[in-house]
Amino acid sequence: MIELKSAEEIGRMAVTGQFVGELLAELSGVAAVGVNLMDLEHHARRRISERGAxxxxxxYAPSFGRGPFRNVLCLSVNDAVLHGLPHDYGLRDGDLLSIDMAVGIDGWVADSALSVIVGTPDPADLKLIEATEVALQAGITAAQPGGRLGDISAAIGEVAHSYGYSVNAEFGGHGIGRTMHEAPHVPNNGRARRGMKLDPGLTIAIEPWFCRSTDKITFDNDGWTIRSADGSRTAHSEHTVAITASGPQVLTSRPTDGATGGRPERARSVRASVPPAS
Structure with missing residues (x-):
């Protein structure tokens, strides 16, 4: 069942979303050459605890995982794109790192992800991250009241294809609110003007993720980490979005001055935009 949220409830989700956005920006600034993934994990655990989140x-123990997930972040490096388990790994120059997190505050949840380059960027990696960010913005722009779910999916898929990437349809966005995963599923490819109507009060996580040269994936033996089947680099971007009568509202916006700083030894993310839908 899909629960439409009131303006007050969306406001409570936005409180959670602000914390998620701020912490993701903070973590992207902490990520640097030589930093261990477990340092990022413990940093996030501390901040979540301090916030009372x-x-x-x-x-979390879905059907595809192996045992309950015992971390607060998904940290996916290079060819890993989703559900990467934090582990003893020191970040290296040129690594492409995706950071994904979802928390609840006072019973309301927000979920977001970003991808960054640690140290020296490869232009092909920058292009890949840019594609996910442009696709995310296109999906948000398409999330208009009275529209259809397929409008979002089609917008994401169109961007992917324009950059030369194919789209895997096994994992995508999802409803969100009182729990992390609610109906509906939000595919990253689809047909415009198809699917359920986008009514005000619907809250969803929109999350395009692409592999550089394949749409096939494999699972690590840990049962969680999802990688590109051909070992190519991957990227992932995500925001929690509310459909309102006046248009889409991003609940997990990140500070524009978040600590990426442009310094070569720090993590870099791409800030991209697309023109408004005509």
Whole structure:
């Protein structure tokens, strides 16, 4: 069942979303050559605890995982794109890191992800990250009241194809609100003007992710980490969005001055935009 949220409830989700956006920006600034993935994990655990929030990942046990997830971040490096387990790994120059997190505050959840380059960027990686960010913005722009779910999916898929990437349809966005995963599923490719109507009060996570040269994926033996089947680099971007009568509202916006700084040894993310839908 799909629950439409009131303006007050969306406002409570926005409180959670602000924290998620701020922490993601903070983590992208902490990520640097030589920093261990577990340092990022423990940094996030500390900040979540200090805020009185609860991780939606801790003890999460879907059908595809192997045992409950016992971390508060998904940290996916290079050819890993989703559900990467934090582990003992020091970030290296040129690594492409995706950071994904979802937390709840006072019973309301927000979910977001970003991808960054650690150290020296490869132009092909910058292009890949840019594609996910442009696709995310296109999906948000398409999330108009009275529209259809397929409008979002088609907008994401169109961007992917324009950059030369194919789209995997096994994992995509999802409804969100009182829990991390609610109906509906939000595919990253589809047909415009198809699917359920986008009514005000619908809250969804829109999350395009692409592999550089394949749409096939594999799972690590840990049962969680999803990688490109051909070992090519991957990227992932995500925001929690509310459909309102006046248009889409991004609930997980990040500070524009978040600590990426442009310094070569720090993580870099792409800030991209697309023109408004005509």
């Amino acid at each position: 609860e991780s939606c990942y801790w003890d």
